[in-house]
Amino acid sequence: MLSVDMYPSLTLGPQRIGDCYYRDREAPAHLPLFPTACDVAAKALPPRLLAPPPVPSEPATKNPKDEVKMELENASLWKQFSSVGTEMIITKKGRRMFPGLRLKLSGLNPSLRYILLLDIIPVDNSRYRFQGGGWQAVGGAEARLPDRVFIHPDSPATGAHWQSRTISFHYAKLTNNTLDSQGHIILHSLHRYQPRIHVIEARDVLRWGGGQHSFVFPETQFITVTAYQNNKITELKINSNPFAKGFREDGMNSKKQRDARQKRKMAVLTETLDIVNCDPCDSTELLPQPTTTNNTTSTDLQALTLASLPPLPDPSCGYRPEEASYQDTLVPEQPLDLGQEFMASQISDISISMANGIQDTPGSEAANGIIERPDTLGEPAYTSTFSAAQANSSSFPSAQLPQSSASFSSLPVPDLSDTSDPQPSIPPIDYPSILSSTTPSLQQTSFTFPTPPPSNTSSPQPLLSSSSPSADTYHTIPETISPHTPTDTSFPAPSSTCQSGLQDQIPAHSLLTQPSQTLQGEPITSGNNTPSDQSSAVFIYPNILPTNPDPAPAQPLPNQHQPPTPNLPCSLPTHGAATSFAFPSVPPHMQNLSFPNVSPSPAHLHLPNLSHQAPAPSLAAAFPPSTFTHPSSSLPHPPFQPSSCLAMSSSFQQSISSTTLLPPTAHPQNLPNPPASSSTSSYPPVEIGAIPQFNPPAPYRPEMVLHHPSLLPQLDPSLPSSNPPPALYPAFPSYPLRLRQDPHSSLSIPFRHLYRQHQHGHAHPQGSYLDMSTRPVF
DNA sequence: TCAGCTCACACTTTTGAATAGC
């Protein structure tokens, strides 16, 4: 597949993939989901941009699709963690999530094929630090990384398949390696994220027309860390994760055992030393002291260690509070408080891609009861819900978790109100609260992002309202995804073209508004964000502390956020064709687009991700010829994060490539790809897998994205008309998925080739990843 | 000096190939 660009919908983030609903069983809370990229963009963008496009077509939503429901099977476990403040370890090699996402789907058409995607978007623009027993927002978030999407290994599979079993995303891995080539989801450490699950009809992907459903469970929010900060979390992990069994009290790797081992070691050493020297005595002496008994173990150990070795690690390190005995030294656990602040801006990068996602038809969703809203992150919705819920509950202080999270009881409308509140409010939000509230609700993918929803839609309220409807229902609003819209926006489009696209759609100012966005295209995501800036107010992430109220400023990187991205989306959406694209295939737009990367001068595009990720599935997409010229953007981009990579499951890819993805309905042939075809010719269809992989070392540059206006989706519904190409998909604003090209490729080479090359890397038996971030792509 | 990150370590579970039995 291509770059995500190609497929806006995929881009998840910001764009809408479909509808995103938060569902709470009980009460739907609507949490706006933000694609990472989107977020940024969103913030940057003026609200209106963000606002979900009016959804004219929403109508469709009512179909059965609407009834698609998703339940988080291990919600209780998640709630336990969220009540303390969930932390997820991220490593260079990639770390699985624990708890994992275990889901139950219902309401799908048994005979249709669906693709399940997982993406993780930043909840706010803040960076956190664990202080005083709680999480506090301490500054602006880092530039957004390329958005990557994890495609469930079973994808595409029939509705019957998905509904007959528990769906687990445990194979998905998180990494902090921005140059990751394994296709793992790239996240920043000490940032707060929200996982989202997207259900897309396979044909949709291909066509772009299908409905999408996005689900968010607030309780699954987490803060990334490279080492656990909260002892309570460590305990929970050890007690809940089978792999950590050895660290349990009774395990062989328990502190006790470890101490004992160390002691033994020490003893041996001391003996040796004694023999050799007398000095060792010291250590030996110490040893005795160690307390007696169990605790003693620890103490002993400490003593031993101390004696023998270099100073022991801080006692504080000791995890278990329980082991108070040890604790003398240890630092007592602290309640987590997450201070959340929003950084409104994050400019960061923009992962714009996400941003693109923005709008979507909010309205439609709303209708459904769903919330589209993207309102960004959470804005209101979150806040509201969360706040109420429990701000406290969760460990994350700042952000309040939605109470419900756990219960998910519906948090009806209130959220809205809440949301509003929250934002302004306080910085620190309780994580939990947020989560909770959201939990149930689905969000529509419409990612409207944080950005202030357009008047209506955009506004969080809608979301809320939607949410209010019952969580249970979760409306998923199937939205067709129009690639166009959102996604693109998200992309920072450096190039004028792109920008133009976006711009067109979006008021220039809006874009401009945010400094951060600055650049061209960015608007996208930023748009949403923008609000955020205020964000804090705007978004409600409960958790989020307003700390960084202004995003823009905060994010210096205006450039990064470039609205441009939109371009890509645009193209897609516009063309019905786009829809037709099979994943693999590249949207026509794309074809037009020249890939920055392509250009020899790699400089422009840096698709860091690309290169790595690549597990692209074999979607074959034809790439449009890279005519893309990508003006090298002058823009500086922030280092780009490889967002774009998509990892696709092999199966998925295969299917895709084979057309399997294509449901009967959609055949690759049909794919919009025509361009593809053309492209194919010139660019053979790229396999999705490949795309992700763009490994191109080159950092991603938003600008690239910008170039292609066509691609850019319309961010603002309101704007839309201007360019709206005939969208294949009616309505909505879905995010286009974008596939990235291989930077290398830059070339004219058909993507496939490119990808194929890369693929090897990605092929993950367990699942594939797509780099959604379109941005990176171009 | 310190916060944050990386790495090696020991332990555990999971996975898959090899083998045995029916």
Place this chain on the structure above:
DNA sequence: AGCTATTCAAAAGTGTGAGCTG
């Protein structure tokens, strides 16, 4: 010959703690 069940080794996932980096 084909299928299923069992065994075993390798691979991979975990938190820990020391060391490194900026």
